[in-house]
Amino acid sequence: MQFAIFFFFAAVAVIFALVVVLHRNPVVGALSLVASFFALAVMYVLLEAPFLAALQVIVYAGAIMVLFLFVIMLLNLQHHPETPTRPVQQFLGYTTSAGFGIALVYYLLKYAVFEKLPEGPFQSDVRAIGITLFERYIFPFEMVSILLLAAIVGALLLSARKGLPPKHPHEVAP
Amino acid sequence: MAWDATDIALSIVKIAIVLFVMLNITPVMAWVERRGSALIQDRPGPNRVGPFGLLQAIADALKFILKEDIIPDRAHRMLYTLAPAFGLLPALTTIAVVPWGRGFRIPEMTIAGRKLFAGGRWFEPIVADVNVGILVIFALASLGVYGIVTAGWASNNKYSLFGGIRASAQMISYELSLTLAAVSVLLVAGSLKLTDVVWKQAGYFVLFDTVKIPAWNVFSPAMWLSFIVFVVSGFAETNRLPFDFAEAEAELVAGYHTEYSSMKFALFFMAEYMAMGTMSAVIATLFLGGWDIPWYHEPPTFLGFALSGLFMLLKCAFLMFVFVWVRWTIPRLKYDILMRLGWKVFLPMAIVNIVLVAAFIAGGWI
Numbered sequence: 001m002q003f004a005i006f007f008f009f010a011a012v013a014v015i016f017a018l019v020v021v022l023h024r025n026p027v028v029g030a031l032s033l034v035a036s037f038f039a040l041a042v043m044y045v046l047l048e049a050p051f052l053a054a055l056q057v058i059v060y061a062g063a064i065m066v067l068f069l070f071v072i073m074l075l076n077l078q079h080h081p082e083t084p085t086r087p088v089q090q091f092l093g094y095t096t097s098a099g100f101g102i103a104l105v106y107y108l109l110k111y112a113v114f115e116k117l118p119e120g121p122f123q124s125d126v127r128a129i130g131i132t133l134f135e136r137y138i139f140p141f142e143m144v145s146i147l148l149l150a151a152i153v154g155a156l157l158l159s160a161r162k163g164l165p166p167k168h169p170h171e172v173a174p
Numbered sequence: 175m176a177w178d179a180t181d182i183a184l185s186i187v188k189i190a191i192v193l194f195v196m197l198n199i200t201p202v203m204a205w206v207e208r209r210g211s212a213l214i215q216d217r218p219g220p221n222r223v224g225p226f227g228l229l230q231a232i233a234d235a236l237k238f239i240l241k242e243d244i245i246p247d248r249a250h251r252m253l254y255t256l257a258p259a260f261g262l263l264p265a266l267t268t269i270a271v272v273p274w275g276r277g278f279r280i281p282e283m284t285i286a287g288r289k290l291f292a293g294g295r296w297f298e299p300i301v302a303d304v305n306v307g308i309l310v311i312f313a314l315a316s317l318g319v320y321g322i323v324t325a326g327w328a329s330n331n332k333y334s335l336f337g338g339i340r341a342s343a344q345m346i347s348y349e350l351s352l353t354l355a356a357v358s359v360l361l362v363a364g365s366l367k368l369t370d371v372v373w374k375q376a377g378y379f380v381l382f383d384t385v386k387i388p389a390w391n392v393f394s395p396a397m398w399l400s401f402i403v404f405v406v407s408g409f410a411e412t413n414r415l416p417f418d419f420a421e422a423e424a425e426l427v428a429g430y431h432t433e434y435s436s437m438k439f440a441l442f443f444m445a446e447y448m449a450m451g452t453m454s455a456v457i458a459t460l461f462l463g464g465w466d467i468p469w470y471h472e473p474p475t476f477l478g479f480a481l482s483g484l485f486m487l488l489k490c491a492f493l494m495f496v497f498v499w500v501r502w503t504i505p506r507l508k509y510d511i512l513m514r515l516g517w518k519v520f521l522p523m524a525i526v527n528i529v530l531v532a533a534f535i536a537g538g539w540i
Binding site for chain 2 (some may be wrong): 058062
């Protein structure tokens with residue numbers, strides 16, 4: 001039963017991930033990514049980590065992808081095939097994704113084939129995650145929040161680049 | 175946990191009860207909305223079909239089924255068809271993690287020579303008592319916006335698109351304060367399980383050593399702020415007036431479902447009322463003591479279950495009437511006021527409230 005569920009949702013995750021990459025329409029891509037995230041959440045449930053599953057859906061499927069869709073619709077992206085104009089960036093893009101793919105395959109093989117994973121059950125309830133996050137990993141946690149703060153300041157700076165605040169600041173939104 | 179046939183049968187019974195209630199919310203609330211608006215506007219309202227116009231809902235449903243189902247030429251056919259389902263699914267499934275009555279022991283009984291419920295069996299009136307219940311609610315509630323956004327985009331209509339864009343921006347803004355307001359409830363209950371949240375509220379606050387007030391979160395001195403934030407954000411989350419910017423018929427024709435007709439439109443209609451019912455059940459569970467009956471100790475028998483279930487239903491019915499009441503009383507806000515309210519008023523209020531509740535807990539006052 002567990003195996004059937006696993007393979008079904010694994011297939012769903014992979015198929016929708018492929019749709020994200022291959023489909024020409026950005027909205028269909030974004031919605032497929034949501035479906036893929038949802039299938040991934042089922043994986044977490046199967047691993048007996050329902051907290052992570054819920055967070056996966058709330059944060060990625062519920063918040064981030066809504067923002068993505070918002071931006072896609074606001075910009076009303078048309079799919080004109082554009083001629084590649086930035087060879088350096090293109091090269092960097094290809095090499096980093098290739099490197100990331102190789103690293104992914106390496107670590108998957110390392111832990112799935114060559115080494116045994118530590119035996120479960122894993123501590124995955126809210127209390128355990130909270131304590132780990134705020135004791136052992138407090139430094140990276142705070143670094144991430146500083147990174148987000150920097151992003152917010154950057155966004156403010158970009159939107160107020162003219163030096164003057166817009167005359168009717170609230171009429172920007174649709 | 176090993177499941178036997180009895181467990182599965184009980185589960186099916188629970189799902190059937192919940193589905194029955196959820197599916198009947200729409201016709202009942204459609205009637206309440208129309209008659210309620212008439213009451214508020216001092217006119218009779220639909221009163222021709224059946225006694226008090228009660229059968230109007232059936233006439234409406236019949237009309238929806240018989241209308242022509244139109245798909246616009248330039249619409250994205252697949253997403254246009256799927257969008258109503260996207261909207262309906264989260265609204266229909268969220269209620270699974272909400273407890274709707276006092277658990278009770280089913281006694282062993284013999285029916286037609288067969289022994290059922292050997293040794294008695296515990297019946298917990300909740301479809302899925304998961305230990306991250308409240309997070310499941312937020313997860314599914316946040317998916318509800320995809321129906322609206324997809325419909326708005328797939329219709330290929332400027333007004334629909336505006337409705338979809340507005341809905342997504344509004345949802346992101348208000349989900350934050352909604353979740354943060356619920357955090358204070360979780361701090362007090364010390365658990366993400368909704369059954370624990372209800373049990374925590376089953377006791378009493380004793381005022382001046384004489385007056386017993388039910389220990390519902392809404393009566394707690396630290397929680398009323400988060401109650402206000404939660405209810406207002408809940409209105410925004412379910413797209414009800416004064417926050418129905420996805421629809422906004424005065425500006426956007428009918429917003430995201432301008433192009434929809436027949437049963438596809440009816441599905442959006444159902445999703446709206448079901449989301450409203452779910453939000454009422456969640457508000458009742460988190461702040462109004464869930465199925466708890468004030469000044470009454472529910473026995474763990476069928477009687478206790480039935481009474482508490484009835485009380486849960488009454489609380490939800492009252493809250494849903496408040497939804498209708500507010501809709502016909504308060505006019506729609508301007509969009510910029512909506513965004514300002516979300517980010518500059520409710521978000522800080524929710525954060526202040528978390529600190530307040532944490533202080534209360536640290537001080538040992540609650």
